[in-house]
Amino acid sequence: MKSLSKLVALAALTTAGAFAQMAQPMVSENTTQISDHVWAIMGFPNIAIVVGGGATLVVDTGMGPKNGATAARVAAKLAPNNHKLFLTTTHFHPEHAAGEPGFPASTILIRNTLQQQEMEKHGQEMLDMFSKGSAQNKELLAGVVLRQPDVMFDQEARIDLGGVTARLIWFGEAHTQGDELTFVEPDRTLISGDVVQNRTIPMIFGDGGTPSTWLAVVDKIAGLNAAHVLPDHSAPGDGSLVAAERNLISEIRTRALALKLQGMSADEAGKEVSAALKTLHPDWPNTNAAGFVKSVYADQQ
Numbered sequence: 001m002k003s004l005s006k007l008v009a010l011a012a013l014t015t016a017g018a019f020a021q022m023a024q025p026m027v028s029e030n031t032t033q034i035s036d037h038v039w040a041i042m043g044f045p046n047i048a049i050v051v052g053g054g055a056t057l058v059v060d061t062g063m064g065p066k067n068g069a070t071a072a073r074v075a076a077k078l079a080p081n082n083h084k085l086f087l088t089t090t091h092f093h094p095e096h097a098a099g100e101p102g103f104p105a106s107t108i109l110i111r112n113t114l115q116q117q118e119m120e121k122h123g124q125e126m127l128d129m130f131s132k133g134s135a136q137n138k139e140l141l142a143g144v145v146l147r148q149p150d151v152m153f154d155q156e157a158r159i160d161l162g163g164v165t166a167r168l169i170w171f172g173e174a175h176t177q178g179d180e181l182t183f184v185e186p187d188r189t190l191i192s193g194d195v196v197q198n199r200t201i202p203m204i205f206g207d208g209g210t211p212s213t214w215l216a217v218v219d220k221i222a223g224l225n226a227a228h229v230l231p232d233h234s235a236p237g238d239g240s241l242v243a244a245e246r247n248l249i250s251e252i253r254t255r256a257l258a259l260k261l262q263g264m265s266a267d268e269a270g271k272e273v274s275a276a277l278k279t280l281h282p283d284w285p286n287t288n289a290a291g292f293v294k295s296v297y298a299d300q301q
Contacts, residue, residue: 028074034236035187035228037164041074045095045232048191049075050184052161055084059182059191060232061099063130064140068099072107086110086159088168090193090232091176092119093205094130098144110157111149112170115178119146122206171220173209175202179217183224188239190226196245198234199284201277202252203291210299211253211292218246252277252289256296266297 030042031049041047041062048059049071056079061068075085088110089097097119100109111119123146131138151157159166167183175194182191190196194203195217202214209217222242229241252273259269270290277287 028070028077031074031078034230035184035189037161037187038184038189038191038228038230039074039078040230040236041071045090046230046236047071048182048230049078050161050164050166050182050191051075051079051082052164054082054162055086055159056082057086057088057159057161057166057182058103059088060090060096061087061102063095063137064098064142064144065102066099066140068102070102071099072103082162084108086161086166088180088182089115090180090182090191091115091178092123092126093176094126094141094144096193096232097123097146098127098130098141100146101144108151109147109149110151110153110159110168112157112168112178112180113152113154114170115176115180116149116152118176118178172213172217174204174214174217176205176208179209181221183226188225188227190221190224190229190239190242192221192229192231192241194232196221196229196241197231198229198237198241198244199281200231200234201284201286201289201292202245202249204295211249211296212299215246215249215253218242218249222246249292252292253296256293257300260297260300266294269293269297 031039032042033039037051039049045060047062050057056075058071058075062071085107087103087107092115127141127144131141155170157168165185169181169183171181179193179195181195226239226242228238230236255273256269259272270293273293274287274289277289281287
């Protein structure tokens, strides 16, 4: 099992653009509409708000209760007549889950079982690590105590929001073990967490999945036929982001395995693959694939 203490090089988690957002508290003015029933507060991370005729679902919380309270206020403003509020999280990292105490006490918290197990095992360790990252993080996360979910599920839970159905789905391990996807019907909007991103190098965190399991998850996502995709650390896009994610992972994997067959070390291969990606995608904010190449090497042992 990989030690989280060896993963303090957190910059590999997201793009440089996402980390620029870390310096900013989440602001409601950054709210934009993604599809008929889905809005997003763009930030670190992008927080989804799904509005139905009788209830609202928020996906992810922001870093700490202050940001969680902002997300809850935006949700209430978007649907002032909805008196039932649901909350779920894409995975257990603090910017996605540690804002939960800022939501009203009546909020119904739903999370998949495997993600909750990761939270119980590594949640405090992650809070401590993020708190050491900056004075702002320390302030935002001070005294955070996370409660147990009201509802847990293994593979899928459906929430009827009133004319809108939110499918909370666990398809398998990718960035983390408990990566959760939300698919909103009838919009065909996928809230994809770290699993499907936009012009962003994938990374497997801690004792998460493998390149092979990540590809298997993306193949299942393709079956949803999403029309809109809202990632958590990159720009929203259309359904083509799903195929683009698969192509990127396959490309890195194929290049890395070829170099491994040549006897090249994982470190050397990481540099070579990253350089090739930089040539192919010069406008991307970050093309450092060294971490994912190491995951490819480990996956083939």
